[in-house]
Amino acid sequence: MKHKREAIHCAALFIAVLASYFNALSNTFAWDDIYLVTNNPLTLGWDRLRDIFSSGYWYALGKTGGLYRPLTILSFMAERSIGGTNPLVYHLNNVLLHAMCTLLVYFVLSELLPQGRAAFFGALIFAAHPGHSEAVAWVSGRAELLGSAFVLAGFLVYIRHDERPWRFVVMPVLFLLGLLSKETAAVLPLLILLHGLTIKKQRRIWALIKDIAPCLAVLAVYIPVRLLVLQGEAAPAEHMFKGITVGERFLMMLEAFLHYVRLSILPFDLRAQYMYAPPDPLSPQVLLSLLTFGLLIAATPYLLRRRPEAVFFIAWFFSALLPVANIIPTEVAMTERAMYLPLAGSCAAIGMALSGMPGSALRGFSNTLLAVTLACLAFLTISRNQVWKDNLTVHEELVEINMRLLDVFPGYVKSHLNLAQAYMVLGRQEEATAILEEAARTAPDDGNVQYTLASVYIERGLYGHAGKALAKAAALGFSSDMYYTNLAAVRFEEGDVDGAMRSLDKAIELNPRGALQLLNMGRVLLSKGETDAALGYMVRAGEADPFLYEAFLQQGMILGERKDFAGAAEALGKAVNAAPGNAEAHLYLGAALAAQGMNEQARMSVSRAMELAPGDTRARSLYESLR
Numbered sequence: 001m002k003h004k005r006e007a008i009h010c011a012a013l014f015i016a017v018l019a020s021y022f023n024a025l026s027n028t029f030a031w032d033d034i035y036l037v038t039n040n041p042l043t044l045g046w047d048r049l050r051d052i053f054s055s056g057y058w059y060a061l062g063k064t065g066g067l068y069r070p071l072t073i074l075s076f077m078a079e080r081s082i083g084g085t086n087p088l089v090y091h092l093n094n095v096l097l098h099a100m101c102t103l104l105v106y107f108v109l110s111e112l113l114p115q116g117r118a119a120f121f122g123a124l125i126f127a128a129h130p131g132h133s134e135a136v137a138w139v140s141g142r143a144e145l146l147g148s149a150f151v152l153a154g155f156l157v158y159i160r161h162d163e164r165p166w167r168f169v170v171m172p173v174l175f176l177l178g179l180l181s182k183e184t185a186a187v188l189p190l191l192i193l194l195h196g197l198t199i200k201k202q203r204r205i206w207a208l209i210k211d212i213a214p215c216l217a218v219l220a221v222y223i224p225v226r227l228l229v230l231q232g233e234a235a236p237a238e239h240m241f242k243g244i245t246v247g248e249r250f251l252m253m254l255e256a257f258l259h260y261v262r263l264s265i266l267p268f269d270l271r272a273q274y275m276y277a278p279p280d281p282l283s284p285q286v287l288l289s290l291l292t293f294g295l296l297i298a299a300t301p302y303l304l305r306r307r308p309e310a311v312f313f314i315a316w317f318f319s320a321l322l323p324v325a326n327i328i329p330t331e332v333a334m335t336e337r338a339m340y341l342p343l344a345g346s347c348a349a350i351g352m353a354l355s356g357m358p359g360s361a362l363r364g365f366s367n368t369l370l371a372v373t374l375a376c377l378a379f380l381t382i383s384r385n386q387v388w389k390d391n392l393t394v395h396e397e398l399v400e401i402n403m404r405l406l407d408v409f410p411g412y413v414k415s416h417l418n419l420a421q422a423y424m425v426l427g428r429q430e431e432a433t434a435i436l437e438e439a440a441r442t443a444p445d446d447g448n449v450q451y452t453l454a455s456v457y458i459e460r461g462l463y464g465h466a467g468k469a470l471a472k473a474a475a476l477g478f479s480s481d482m483y484y485t486n487l488a489a490v491r492f493e494e495g496d497v498d499g500a501m502r503s504l505d506k507a508i509e510l511n512p513r514g515a516l517q518l519l520n521m522g523r524v525l526l527s528k529g530e531t532d533a534a535l536g537y538m539v540r541a542g543e544a545d546p547f548l549y550e551a552f553l554q555q556g557m558i559l560g561e562r563k564d565f566a567g568a569a570e571a572l573g574k575a576v577n578a579a580p581g582n583a584e585a586h587l588y589l590g591a592a593l594a595a596q597g598m599n600e601q602a603r604m605s606v607s608r609a610m611e612l613a614p615g616d617t618r619a620r621s622l623y624e625s626l627r
Contacts, residue, residue: 006110009120010103016127016374017099020381024095024137028087028390031272032140035060036076038085039547043077052077056230062513062544066233068226071180072143090139097145098136102127104152105344111159112199112309113348115355121370122351126344128377130267133384134337143182144340150178151188151341158192158211172214179222184323184341189215191316198304198312234328248278253325254289255279256334260321261292263339264346267377270384272397274334275418277409310352316345391425398422413443417452424456432456440469447478451486458486463493481511488520492527500524515545522554531558542574549579556588560595568592576605583613590622599626 029038040060042048052073056064059073076090083089105126109119126132135141154174161167178185189212196202196211227234244252255276263270279285296314303311320342324330354366354373387397402419405412416439423432436453443449454469467490473483488503501524507517522537535558541551556572559565572589579585590606593599603626609619 005116009106009116009123012120013102013106013123013127014099016124016378017095017102020128020378021095021098021136021385023382024133024385024388025088025091027091027137027139027385027388029085029090029139030388030391030394031138033138034391036073036140037080037090039545040073040076041546042073043080044546046077046081048077049074054229056233060545062511062515064230064233066230067183068229069143069180069182071177072146072182075142075146076139087139090142091137094136094139094142094145097142097149098127098132101145101149101152101340104149104156105347108152108156108159108344109348109351111156112312113352117355118348118352120351121355122348124370124374125350125377126347128374128381129264129343129347130270130377130380130384131263131336131339131343133270133381133388134272134335135340137385137388138337141337141340144184144337147178147182147185148341148344150174150181151185151191152344154178154188155191155195159195168214172218175215176218176222179218184320184338186219186323187320187341189219190319190322194312194315194319198308198315201308244278249326249329251279251281251286252276252333255283255285257318257321257325258285258289258292259334260317260339260342261346263336264317264343265350267380270336270380271401272387272394273401273418274332275402275405275412275415276333277412307352310349313345313348313352316348317342320345395422395425399426411442413439413446413449416442417449420452420456424459429456429460433460445476447473447476450476451478451480451483454486454490455482458489463490466490467494481507481514481517483507484510485514485517485520488524492524497524497528513544515541515548515551518544519548519551519554522551526554526558531561534558542571546574547578549575549582549585552578553582553585553588556592560588560592563595565592565595569596581612583609583616583619586612587616587619587622590619590626594622594626602626 035058037043042052042055042059051059053070055070057067057069057073058065075093079089079093102123106119106123109122110116113119113122135144151174154171157167157171157174175185175188178188192212192215193208196208202208202211256274259274300311321338324332324335324338326333354370387393399419399422402415402422405415406419409415416435420432420436420439423429423435433453433456436449436456439446439449440453450469450473454466454473457463457466457469466486470483470487470490484503484507488500488507491497491503492500501521504517504521504524507514508521511517518537518541522534522541525531525534525537535555538551538555538558541548542555545551552571552575556568556575559568559571569589569592572585572592575582575585576589586605586609590602590604590609593602593605603623606619606623606626609616610623613619
């Protein structure tokens with residue numbers, strides 16, 4: 001009877017997941033997906049397996065980002081080997097992973113709650129909760145799903161097989177896999193401690209240590225390896241709390257925790273990005289946060305006597321948020337995807353409240369209330385999934401968010417920068433310029449604003465304005481590899497070729513794997529007629545970024561000029577693979593193939609160039625000659 005009920009519950013949970021996320025399957029790639037999936041060299045094949053485990057998360061951007069998540073990147077690589085860059089494959093796997101996590105939540109709750117209804121109710125709310133949309137409907141949310149799946153599985157092994165010796169092998173393995181998916185999996189030993197203190201009522205310190213000892217052993221190995229791979233960068237080097245004191249950061253985190261609590265219970269007004277200025281110590285948000293924590297602490301002794309499970313699940317929610325509490329500063333103040341694992345705790349508590357109504361009449365009311373709640377949650381989730389449809393929909397929301405923030409905090413420079421970046425993605429360059437010029441007036445001592453403004457000027461071809469902005473950025477102490485890359489572009493346009501080369505030398509010194517810097521150095525050398533040196537830089541640029549089609553296009557053109565048509569065809573073939581929609585790459589590949597007498601292949605390539613650029617007379621002429 002029990003197994004039949006569990007089977008029915010599992011089927012209902014799977015249906016709830018599909019009903020909430022079916023429209024996410026039509027989403028494409030957005031935002032970070034570009035660098036983590038589609039343009040990530042580490043996802044190109046199984047021969048990159050070693051690189052995956054010896055590189056940081058943001059390898060595609062030429063940095064570690066202070067993050068090490070090889071299993072997440074490995075999952076993208078495996079998907080690419082099966083379905084290429086078809087987004088359906090990636091989104092389907094995210095939905096299936098969410099279904100798996102939902103089932104794991106159900107089994108965990110079934111072990112901890114005496115009432116099967118409460119476990120089922122809590123898991124149903126978890127399945128449909130719109131707070132998960134960012135983690136599930138966005139491919140890059142994969143790290144949350146994988147890390148949470150391993151934490152839930154490890155915790156389930158701990159509570160279900162408490163007396164089995166093999167638990168001390170399986171649980172740490174699952175813990176390690178979770179850490180290799182996302183760093184937030186480090187909360188597993190804390191959850192085990194909380195379970196021992198609240199539900200098991202364990203008071204012997206050595207018994208508690210014995211429960212978490214396998215996890216501590218894993219951490220003793222994982223942390224040094226992680227630091228070695230990241231070259232000592234334990235956290236993101238660039239974070240949003242520069243210039244903010246520890247006290248101000250603490251107040252911001254109090255406000256963030258209040259948002260997390262509200263979103264777990266009333267999940268509306270969800271956002272792709274959360275930015276806010278440090279609040280006043282006596283602001284309503286801070287006071288309400290302190291009041292919330294005070295009430296929870298005051299209620300804990302009573303709940304421990306009557307409902308220790310409730311204490312455990314509330315503690316689960318807050319404990320699972322600790323890795324994103326910016327104790328170690330990160331790049332975000334708060335984010336919805338960070339709620340994925342914490343929501344298992346709050347959904348369990350809500351499930352307990354909904355299912356715990358005594359009497360047949362109230363029991364029927366609770367079922368009705370659950371049905372209405374699920375319908376509302378699913379509706380909100382389906383609507384929310386559309387924000388993650390593609391790169392444009394995400395950045396349209398970012399524009400709206402940051403415009404609202406600037407209405408409230410007109411002097412908040414981070415919102416100016418975020419808004420300008422969103423405008424640039426949407427092709428609204430003049431608006432990006434205007435908002436950055438306003439930021440420069442608001443914060444005249446911010447070198448990052450001047451640098452970003454210069455980048456927009458360069459994008460618009462306003463090199464004189466860009467040079468002035470870069471000079472101001474330098475005077476304010478701003479320096480980076482991209483600063484010198486942009487300075488080189490300005491100097492080259494001004495005719496200072498040697499100055500451009502010096503700037504690029506500095507950019508390459510700061511970032512030897514910077515593909516754009518290497519490509520630009522090759523271009524500058526070509527302008528000087530130094531083709532041998534230029535070719536070397538183009539080759540290095542292509543090795544640094546296999547998706548930088550211009551590097552391979554330039555290689556092909558140089559080799560073609562040298563009559564090395566086989567080498568040119570090989571390079572141009574890579575250009576076509578990197579940019580299948582680029583007509584020029586197909587045209588030059590056709591020319592290189594024709595020069596080798598491979599007329600049939602040449603016709604196919606030139607024909608594709610004609611399809612992509614019907615007005616290109618060069619392609620038409622070459623095609624006629626091949627006929």
